[in-house]
Structures are given as C-alpha cells and as structure tokens.
Amino acid sequence: MSQSIAADPNRLLPADPGTRSIARNLLSLVEELPILSPHGHVDAAMIEQDTPFPDPATLLVTPDHYVTRLIHSSGIPLDRLGAAGSGTPGAHGTTPRDTWREFIKAWPLFEGTASGYWFRQEFEHVFHVDISRLDQQPGEATADAIYDELNARLSDPDFRPRRLFRDFNIEVLATTDDPLDDLAAHAALAADPTFSSRVLPTFRPDAYLKFHTPDWAARVELLISAAGDGQSGYAGYIRALENRRQYFVEHGAVSADHGSKTALTLKLSAAQAQELFDKARLGKATAADADVFEAHMMYEMARMSVADGLVMTMHPGVFRNHHTPTFEAFGADMGHDIPVPVSYTEALRPMLEDFGTAHGFHFIPFTIDETVFSREIAPLAGFYPSVFIGAPWWFLDAPDAMLRFRSAVTETAGFSRSSGFIDDTRAFCSIPARHNTSRRIEASFLARLVVEHRVSQERARKIIVDVVDGAPRRAFKL
C-alpha cells in the first residue's frame, strides 16, 4: 500500500474520531457511484478519437492556468511554462521537460491548495506514480524520474481517453461549445455502439452576446447567415440563436452556459434591443451599451430556456484578463481573471419576475463571491422553483470553501436545492479526484450534522446519495 497521504482512506474527513467514523460510513454509500459531470471543458473530439495523451508537462501543466498562474506568481515567466502567443508549447525554446522541472521546483507552492490536492490524488489513483518522495527531495533528479515514469505510463496503449473514461466510471460528461460548432464528435460518440456513456454539448454563446468580444461583428454575421432562416439584423440574430440552441438540444445538450460580466438582467423592447445591436454592428456601441445589451440577452436566454428546456447556468462577477500585457502576449485564460463583488437579488429580478415560476425553467447561478451564499442565493433558491444553488466554483471548488458553502446555504435552503457538483475542468485526468473530493466533503458536512443530532443517520444516508447522484440529475435534467 502506498505511503502517500493521497492514499489515506480518511483523507479530507474530519479530525474528531466519532465524526470521522460516521463520515466514512456515509462516504461508502457514494464513493463508487458513477460520475455525473454536467459542466466542464473537456474536448469531445479527444474522447471520440481516443487521442493519445501528450507528455506530462503538456498534459498537466501548460494548459491549466490555475496551475501556471501560481508558478507565475513566484516569478517564473509564463513562456517558461509552455505558454506562447502561438499556443505552441516550446515556441520560446522551452521543452516540456523544462516546464516539468519548473513545475516540480514550484511544487511546494501548491501545498494546501486545491490544485495540489488534486495532483496528489491524480498521481496516486490515475497514474499510480508515487510522489510522496517530493515531500522529502523535490530536486531536479526527482523531477526527471517522475517525468519519465509518467511518460511511460502516458505512452502505454492502454492509457487512452476511452479506457480512462470507463475506468473513471463517467456516466455523463458535458462539454462547452461554440454555438456554431457542428457537434460532430458528440454525434459520433452517440452513434458509437462501443461507447455507452453520454458526452453532451453545452451551448455557450458568450462571444456572440458581448459587443467587446474580438470579432464580434464577424461572428454575428456568420451566425445569422448560418442559422438566421434568411432573416437579417436583430431578428435574424435572435432566430439564429434559437435555431442553434435547438440544434444543441437535438445533439443531447441539457444546458446553456453564460459567463456574463454581471448578474444583471433586463427586458428591453425589441426596438430598443435592435437599436443597440445595430449600433454595435457599426462599431459605435459604448461600454454602457454593451452592458445593457448583455443584460437584455440574459433575459432573452432565460426566455429561450423556458421554451426549449435548456437549463440556464450563469457565472458572473469575474474581471477577465486583468493584466493587459499578459493578455497581449499570451491571450485569454492565463490565470489573471480576478473576481469582483457580485449581487443577484436586484439584478436577477427582471428575469425572475417573468420566469421565476415558469414550468420546467431551471436557473443555476454560480459565484466566486462567497458573500452571496447565505445572503442571496440560498434565499432565492428557497423560494423560486427555478433557482438551484450552483456548487462552489473555480477558486471555491476546494475542501474548506465547500464546507463554508454548505454551512452557508443549508440552514436556509436545505439540501434539495443544490445543483450537485460540477468539476468545470479541462483537465480530464483530474475528474475523479475532483468528484471524490466533493463526495468526501459532503460526507464530512453531513457527519457533523449527525453527530450534532440535527439529522438522523438514516436520513443522512439518503441525503448523501441524493446530493451526489439525485441533485445533478434533477437540476441538470440528466
């Protein structure tokens, strides 16, 4: 048996022995349940084509901006980690092994972080590589040894996405897709009799709703001509969005996802919306125009969700690309998206006034501003049948933050209003670690309620199964 802390069966469970023992019992009911992943960023084509994994650095370090950002904060330039304007690792003369060495040198930075925990789990349970030696000697020789071990593992013909998909016991995996994506990989997987899980597309129209997206006008032009049913202008734009959502529904999509700037929703008249839209196409829209139009489109997206049944997810409140020089050198998603304060109560009202009790409408707000958990989200979800409480997301997708989340929402909204866990990851190999973490935290939280005689043990056993398995099926209509 491994000596790694990542192998300990009590990992993440509460210190108190009595509570821990109850948590172990609760965990045993859900630890082996299939994975439901209704929101994430894995590439469907990789699964479909069963693409071999690249080297360890290109797989685990370079594309994970949650990892590169922290190494960057220690003073290592991003191009030493494989980032490049061109997107090609090594463009600046850095080899994957160089990047890996930087990563292992930076290993201590990840102690106590969510990423560090996932890595330990992944190495232990997916790659079967013992990294406990890093606790003693994190030097270059160790880095190289681990790199070589991983490389061997990754080039094993048995170590491929489809095999892991089965090993991970993934029942549903949702991807995130451009509205004009043809969803060919999703269709091929659905038609493949050898592939029995579900890989579902998610409609993500952000780039078409925000005037300031690079090439917004060209994108919209393309959208309208591809799916506007011959209509032009704002009417064609709305029609095209409706049509492409329908296309996604037909390809198995269950949700539409929105990374809006704020939580604001607004109901403009068609004439008002059209005026802003036309202004933007002429390149004359102001920042305020863009905000108003995006808020209006959030209302429109809700209206379409009521009509076509797609679950609407929203995750506002992040200042994207905070450091312009980094954005200009390396593009988006480089680890400098920084949260800002958010508030939902007044912002969502125009939408909830009209659709808050609409039959079948599901709206799931996510947040990285913890202040709204007890103040706004739990009270909203505790009244509106349409509002589900988004699981702790991004920076909050971590053990302590998850416990704070449960403590903040449960006393007001109970367990039934939760979205269930989402992993939101592009790191395929980290999926089991992320879901297992969530299950351990649910067990820990519930075990405390049992010890405090707030929930009976019988009920806790039912609740944990519902929270892990029932909630995502219910909230995301799986």
Add this chain to the structure above:
Amino acid sequence: MSQSIAADPNRLLPADPGTRSIARNLLSLVEELPILSPHGHVDAAMIEQDTPFPDPATLLVTPDHYVTRLIHSSGIPLDRLGAAGSGTPGAHGTTPRDTWREFIKAWPLFEGTASGYWFRQEFEHVFHVDISRLDQQPGEATADAIYDELNARLSDPDFRPRRLFRDFNIEVLATTDDPLDDLAAHAALAADPTFSSRVLPTFRPDAYLKFHTPDWAARVELLISAAGDGQSGYAGYIRALENRRQYFVEHGAVSADHGSKTALTLKLSAAQAQELFDKARLGKATAADADVFEAHMMYEMARMSVADGLVMTMHPGVFRNHHTPTFEAFGADMGHDIPVPVSYTEALRPMLEDFGTAHGFHFIPFTIDETVFSREIAPLAGFYPSVFIGAPWWFLDAPDAMLRFRSAVTETAGFSRSSGFIDDTRAFCSIPARHNTSRRIEASFLARLVVEHRVSQERARKIIVDVVDGAPRRAFKL
C-alpha cells in the same frame, strides 16, 4: 425515553468529547432560565383571550412563510399550502389536511434547515409527538397519523396559550404593533392578576414612514387626526408619532422597531422634510424622495428614542416582495423577501454623530448580510455606548450561522455588547425551541474558548448567564 434525535441531551453541542462535556456544564446553568423575548410577532389578543389553537396545518404550516417558501421552491403552489388572497386557508379548495400532507411530503426538504430543527424540537418537547418515524416512512399514512395525534393534542382544553405561556417559562414577550393600535390586549393582560408575565407592545411605524406603502396618505391622515394634537401637515405628523410612542411607553413598550429599506440616516431641516412630506401627500414623491424621507425619519426616530427612552431596533437590507406575481396573488410575507448587501458605517453616521453617546440611547442594528458582523457592527458597538450588536436574525437565526456570528463579533467587541437572543417569531409554539437552540450555541461557542484556554471556566460560567439573561435585560431595558 424518546428515540428521536430531538431528545438527545447533546443535540447541537460540539463533537469533540472534551468540549462537549464543558458545553453541557455551561448549558446546565441557563437551560432552565426564564425566556426573555424582546422582539417577536405573536398576537397579544391570542394570549389575552387564551384562544384555542387551530388544526396543525393552520397552526404550523400556512402562516409560517419560512416554511411555505421552501415547499413552494419544490414546485408546490402556495395555495396548496393554505395561502389565499383573502387570507382564508382553504379558499382555493385545499383542506388543512391536504396542506399537512404536502408538508409531510416536503419534510425531507427541511433536513439541515433551522425550521426543520425547530419542528423536531417542537414535536418532541411541546406536542410530545414522536416524529422519528418520518426518518423511515414519510408517507401519507404517517402524515395522517401525526395530523390526528396533533389534532387531539391541540383540542385538549389544557393545551391553550396561557398554559403554554407558563409551561414555556416566558417572563417577557414583546409583540409588534401598529402605532394606532389601542393596545387593549396588552392592557388587559397587565391588569389581569392571574397573569404574572409581561406582554409588551413594540412601536413599529414602517407603514407611516415609507411613501410607497399602500394607503400611505390615508394612514398618515388618520395618524394626524388621531394624535396630532390638532396640528396638521408635517408638524402634526411628527407630533402624532411622538404622542403614539408615548402611548406605547405608557403601555409597557420598551422598543421601537424599524424595517428600513437601507441603513441610511439623514438629518433634514424641518422645511426640507415638510416639502417632501407634502409632495408625497399629493402623490408626487419619487422613489428617491421616499428614500431620503425614510432616512430622515430614521434620524427622527433616534431623536425621539433619546427623548422617550424606547430602544431603537433597525433591520435594513431586505428586498421585500421580490416576485410581483406572488405578491399580487397572495400579498406580503410569502417568503420572497430576499436580502441585499448592506453597509452601516457611513449610513448611520448622521445619527451617531448626534446621538451615538447620548445618555440612555440604545440602538440595535440587525442584519442578514453577514459581511457586516466583523467589518462594521462589532467595531461600531465596540466604541459607541448606544450601539448593541443585534443577534443573528431571520435566515441567520440558525446553529451554524450563530456560531459564525459569535466568531465574527466577539474578538472585536467581546460578549457585553450583544442584544441577547431575539426569536422574531409569530410561531408561538416554536419559542422554546428557538431559545433553547440559542443557549446551546452559546454554550458550544464558550466551551471552545475554554478548551482553547482563552476564557477560564469560572468566567465562562458567568458569561453564559450574562449572555442569556443579562444581555437582553440590559440592551432592551427589560
């Protein structure tokens, strides 16, 4: 002895055995102390007339919007729960037994919530009905059986408000009353030699201070003619408020309560205030006018409190009646009052500049925005002799939230600046459960400080008595 978790003597106490044992010891000092309830919504006439309780659904479900909201969130329309435009349960053809069945069907929704915990306590300790069977078989047969048992209990002639009042060991119970209420029930109780407790009115003038209250102008007309000493206009309005406060003082009131929109206070000149007041009476006031006037009236209420000694309580930061269709169908208090961010530091300054150190002035801010506990309320109460820290209120009146509250305020302001617990309830039968919950949490928090050698056991024993019994007497001048 009951097998229910609600009967466990360790309920809500910390898991660690050493800490739990100290908590038990501390709890034993306060568990049987009389109940002081300086803020709530029980009907004084019900006590005075010793009105028999209605059926279980009409008593426990329909009027408790904290309960109906959560059932509503699961998709049950409010009229299935007894709500009606007319206020008459059953108006939509739903019988109390139907409502009760919906409630029991929804029972799992309340696991982990404050309401669920109170219900378990109430069933165990007030109604002596064993509901632990709900943990196994929450079906319709169980629902009916519990309904019938409760009904039998409720129609027992010994099971009446006055008898329970004595059984609950309530020493003081404050109600919440309209400024024009004649307080006849309060007077009758005070004059009744067979009733030895105190039932005190609370002056709640919200409807007269907010221009947008339905019938504001008519209410104000009535107020002025009833108590304006013959003066008219703004002067008569102020005079009438002063007079009615005096009437409340003479009937035993100790506090005036304010559900203001924000925490803003403003000192207008009499001429400025009169101008807004006159504009509003003509129906021409804007939303901004209403906000300014309300802020000014908060200042005025403080001024009057300094003069007449009524403790001033304020609980801003709630967006009332968030979902207009629900408001239009069922009226106010239907579970869709949703908190918004609040800030006190600058907002209260005009008032605290003038009255913050005024002799005998007591100001108690409540909040459901947890962010202000450590940031603003504890620092304000740690300087101003007039400011007391309002107990966790509404959505925050729950075990975990109370512990977060104590952790957030104590290190800055100690224990002496707290308002003491308030139950804020209209659910008379839940009063013991609510106070007992608070006492268990105080014991839990203090026990941890003892175990961490931050407070000596001798001092902790004194503190818990002061927090439970001394603080509300001091803050509310009981």
Add this chain to the structure above:
Amino acid sequence: MSQSIAADPNRLLPADPGTRSIARNLLSLVEELPILSPHGHVDAAMIEQDTPFPDPATLLVTPDHYVTRLIHSSGIPLDRLGAAGSGTPGAHGTTPRDTWREFIKAWPLFEGTASGYWFRQEFEHVFHVDISRLDQQPGEATADAIYDELNARLSDPDFRPRRLFRDFNIEVLATTDDPLDDLAAHAALAADPTFSSRVLPTFRPDAYLKFHTPDWAARVELLISAAGDGQSGYAGYIRALENRRQYFVEHGAVSADHGSKTALTLKLSAAQAQELFDKARLGKATAADADVFEAHMMYEMARMSVADGLVMTMHPGVFRNHHTPTFEAFGADMGHDIPVPVSYTEALRPMLEDFGTAHGFHFIPFTIDETVFSREIAPLAGFYPSVFIGAPWWFLDAPDAMLRFRSAVTETAGFSRSSGFIDDTRAFCSIPARHNTSRRIEASFLARLVVEHRVSQERARKIIVDVVDGAPRRAFKL
C-alpha cells in the same frame, strides 16, 4: 507553575487531541524563533534612550485605543481613561490609578477579545504577575494590588526597553515615521555596537498625500523647501518625496506604508496632477479632487517603489474619526475608526497593469473587510509576482479571524504568497504575545491539514518555519 490559563502550553490549539498533538509539535519548531516585526508603531527613541516605562495605566491603558474604545462603549468617558485634548493623562483630574481601576472594573468586557488574550499573556510572560485572581474577584482591592505589583516591576532598573528587546528576541523592528523625520534615533541605534538588532524606519506619507489633512498646505510647503532640490510646485513635491524616500532607504527602511481612503489607483498626467495639486494649495480642492489625487499618488508611490525598492503596503477601507465630537475633544486614534466595504480588483488595476510584474516590486494589501480574502486578494497574489497577501490586520488580528483568513486564502494561493505576521502595535510589551498568538494559529491550521491528509507532516514542518520566518523576510526584503 502558574495556574493562569495564559500559562497553559495548549492555549489556542485545537480541541481534538490528535490535532492538538500535531500542532504542539509544529509549534515547537517556531515558538523560539526570533521576532521579525516589519510593521508597527513603537517609538524608536524610546528604544534608543532606553526610557523607563511609566506607570501601568499610562503604559497599558491610555495609549491603546483598541482598549479604551471598549471601556468607552460601556459608558465610561474617555477622559476617565487618561485621554485628553492635550494628550496629557490626568489633565481632567484623573490619576493613573483611577484609570487603572476603571480598566480592572472593565476587565470582563475583554473576555473573548484579542486584547484580553494579549493582556493575559503579557501579565503572565512579561510582567510575571498572576491575574488569574481577576477570574474570581475583580474588585478595587485586586485592582490596586495588581497596580502596585506592576508598578514595582516597571520601576525595576532591569525592566527597561533595551533589556526587554533582548528578552523578547526581536531581530527586526520597524517603526512608522513622518517623511520629514530625521531618523536620528534609528541612526544612533544602527551605530551603537551594544545594540545588535535592527530598528528600521518606515516611510508613511499619508499626511502629505491627502488634501484634507489638517495643515496639508503647510506640511507640503515644508516638504518641498526641505527636500525639493530647489524645485517648486508639483515637481518639487514629487522630487521631495523621492528624496525623502531615498533618505529612508539610506537609514534602513524596507517599506513605505499607506493608509489610503480607498484602494483606488489612477495614473494622471503630470499636468492633470499638477492642476489638482495647485488647486489644493489654494484651498479650493473638492472632496472628489482629493480622492482622485490620492489615487494618483498611490500610483506614484508604486512607481517610486519600483525605482527605490521600498516594499509598498496599503491598508484602505477605514472611515477615520467616525464621531466628530470625540475627534474634536480628543483628536485622532480614539477608537472610532470604523471599516467600510472595500474592493481591490478594479481599483488596483491601473497600478498593476504597469507595475504588477515589475522586477523587485512588492505590494502588500491589508484589509479589515474579510470578504476580499478569497474573492480578490488570494486570486491577485496567485498571479502577480508583486502582490503578497497582507496578514489579518487590526480587528482581524485575532485567533478566530486568523483561522478564517488562512482558510480563505490558502486553497487559492497556498502559503508562499503571505506577507508573514505583522503586529502593527505601539504597545511594545505586547509584541511577544502577538507573535506567539500568530504562531499558535499557524500551527493549528497546519495541524488540521495534516490530520486531513492534505499536507504531509514533513512538509508541514517546513511550511511553518517558512510562514513564520521565511515569509516576512521575503515579502519585506528583510
């Protein structure tokens, strides 16, 4: 051995026996390490001249507005605590012994507070006076007895600043100084071969950057004539600030500290800045002008820090002198500085755009608005090499708040991005208690991560040494 809870070796450590034992082990690695105090308010001249301490009240009560504020909140006027317009204790006829009696009478107010905890530690470990008797009999006789014991101790010729400095094992102590201070005491200490520790000045230019400071124009006049190299106006002002910073650098300063109103930074053109500056010198600047200019000067201070290497610390978000009557009677720093909401993400952007990755630039934001820990500060420090996470400060410099802080930031930013502990105190004798508290909390937090198998014991042992000793050296360039 003392019976005081302050002497217990397990004080502040977690209740769970297994976790406590690991915490004890971790604590043993750092408890005796030298004290690094890179930010505080001790008077360098007192060290240099080895000034005897005054009586207990004048030493421990009167100058500590964190203490007097809480006694004030209980209704005791500030002049009973030694405060006076003139700054002379006793000016209002109150003797130090009177003040001390008020303090001991108020002793129970401090139970559970950070101040109360520090006092117990200080009495036990610095003054060797047993105050556990206060837990039983906090009367006047006890007050007088403790006063006399302390007085005897304080007049012992061995009980002097330099001796304590050595006993406390202080390696580095930073003071806070006016830009025009000649730093003579610092120079004398540096030149003194009998004094082997480092006492460093800190450049604190607030009074020269805020138009509304009393005597701003006169101060600026003096600054320009003293250090403007003959230049006048805005150019002379900037030059003088640069020159005085250089003077501080030459006298050992490692940081410049900024108590800005908000976190806003702005880059004005020299012409724009000059216009505001000239307007202010004519006494015509508005409040908005002052805000803009201060934000611009924060940008300028960052620019200068990049050039001269001084670490830039910032602690915005406090409403100073909230109660004007108290300010007018007693001046600043009387305990009514009250926090307001703060946000960094957008506010710091102009500065971080230009200097966020500048070589050698260190920026340390502090906060007393806890909401920013997980939402903004950890994400910013997890990307920008220049941003370090300021330790919990002021009201948050307390055991529970420190644990909340670690829980909020670590999962996102790990341990490496922390500033290390700062005591920020003018109470010299409390320094060991404050640092020891921090070390115990770090041990408690890490022990939990070890028990939860999130960090290995080997790594935890390295981390705690780095957090206590490495972090402040790294962040403050010690």
